[in-house]
Amino acid sequence: MALLVFLLLAFFTGPAQFESSSTVRLVGGPHRCEGRVEVQQNGEWGTVCDDGWGMEDVAVVCRELNCGEAKWTPSGTLYTPSTDKDQKVFLQEVICQGHELNLSQCDQVEVFDCTHDEDAGAQCEKPSLTVRLAGGPHRCEGRVEVQQNGEWHTMCHAGWGMEEAAVVCRELNCGEAKGTPRGTAYEPSTGTDQKVLMQEVICQGHELNLTACEPVDIFDCFHNEGAGVQCEMLENVRLVGGPRRCKGRVEVKHQGKWGTVCKAGWNLSAVKVVCRQLGCGKALLTKRCCSTTQGQGPIWLSEVSCSGRELSLQRCSSGILGKNNCTHDDDMCVECEDPFDLRLVGGDTNCSGRLEVLHKGEWGSVCDDGWGEEEDRTVCKQLGCGESLFPSAKIQKFGRGVGRIWLDDVRCSGKEKSLEQCQHRFWGHHDCNHKEDVAVICSEP
Known part of the structure; x- marks a missing residue:
């Protein structure tokens, strides 16, 4: 009625x-x-x-x-x-x-x-004006660049503040804004042929994207006045318990809590999506769990079905969230090729030798400028090779490298789980030769 x-x-x-x-x-x-x-x-x-x-x-x-x-x-x-x-x-x-x-x-x-x-x-249609953060340590930090008519422009720092940074972080799905560093802090520096967007934006902070902010024309901005943004790096999926960040048990975050994924329905297409989402390399289908620990807490996903083209695991279809008949014995693991891998070569075991890192599919050496005990420890930890025997390693024991020198001025605090997380110059930028290659000896083969 x-x-x-x-x-x-x-x-x-x-x-x-x-x-x-x-x-x-x-x-x-x-x-x-x-x-x-x-x-x-x-x-x-x-x-x-x-x-x-x-x-x-x-x-x-x-x-x-x-x-x-x-x-x-x-x-x-x-x-x-x-x-x-x-x-x-x-x-x-x-x-x-x-x-x-x-x-x-x-x-x-x-x-x-x-x-x-x-x-x-x-x-x-996709928006004609898009934004990216270039030169930073991850996609949610860097120099602000916007695209107009297929061409990327540097965003001027004039008037740039936390309100504008908040909008960029929201548009990129990068969580809260943390800072507004100068764009010149990020390498490689802006190309001399790249244009500066002759426009300032004024945001209130609540806008969904930069195009919703008020534009103001300017006439005297240069690349050394570029804007930068630092946002949170949102974690929606991770690999846990493996020997490196691109191998381990799959966990997803829901309502602020991490939980596992059941292997029911899992296939290589789903592995491809996870590897792509994490910025890892080629997907390798794992037959058994490669994690050293068993999952705890909720099992969030089951019956995951991906085409392999999705940008994130959250875009694949799955069963009802949190509703399944799985146990943690059914937790899914994933193995991807790691785009940042490292190895020790020329030694008697794979836990001693000249240090080489993999970047863009090519192995290269590391310069010893600034290299010390914390850096040695990080390498041994990442390789699962016990304690560092610093400073016993001498490059003469293992021979000089050839080809690329990928890293220079590496600085680790000792808290990092991998060398990738340490500070260093931009890839391939150095003032070294192969007489200065780093060598490392760890306690356990």
Whole structure:
């Protein structure tokens, strides 16, 4: 009866209008112009039901977000993380003609029987202006560069602050903003032929991307005034208990808690996705778990199915989160080729010799400028070779290297688990010759 009364009321009164203060965003997609549709009312974000949702409605969303042409009307359930069960569904049906400038101009019917299984999605063109952080230790820190018309430009430091950094971190899905270092802190330095974007942006800090900030033209900025950003590095997946970061038990993070993945349904395509997400090399299908410890806590995922093209494991289909019949004996492990591998060559065992590191598929040596006991310890720890016997290693024992000298001025604190985490010059930058190659002897073969 209540439903009948509502339908009669909706029929006679006609569709209502959005509040003028409502805004829209796309959540969980590969970029800001694709994802689950959410609208804001009275400071709260809620979803939109897919009843009647079509290309006219998507076209308006794409126009409002400055995202080019509408491409598709996917289900909002495709995008992760899934909608929080406590989040409201604000709209039952949106009725657009396709020419409106924003969703607030479209008619709508308020919710009476819609659930999050019916959330609407939208896919637009990728944004014409994209952002990246270049030269940093990971993708969430570095010099700010923006792309316009297929060309990358340096972002000027003028007026740059934590509000702008917060927007960049949000756009890149990199967590909280931590700092605004000068872009000149990152190597390699900006190319002399790269343009400086003759524009300053003024952000409030709540914007979803830099294109939503206010542009201000400037005329006197140079590469030595480039902006930098330091964000958190979000961890959604990791490999635990293995001998190096690209081999171990798969764990994913949900609701702030790490849990394992059941091997049911697992195949090489899923391994490829994990290796790609972690920035590791070629995927190797592991027949048995390569972790030295057994998993603890929740088993978050089971029946994972990937095509191999996904950008992250969270984009693969799987069973219901946390619902499975697995035990930790079924935990899945992954092995990838490590793009940052190291070895000791020329010695009697693989725990002594001249140090070489692998970069871009090529082995090269390490210069001994600044090399000391902490660096030795880190190498022995990473190789599982016991304690360092520093300073007993002499390069004369193992011969000089040939070819590349990849690293120079390496600095470790002693807390690092691998040499990759230590500070060093940019790859291939050095002032050494092979007389200065590092050699290491560890206590255990």
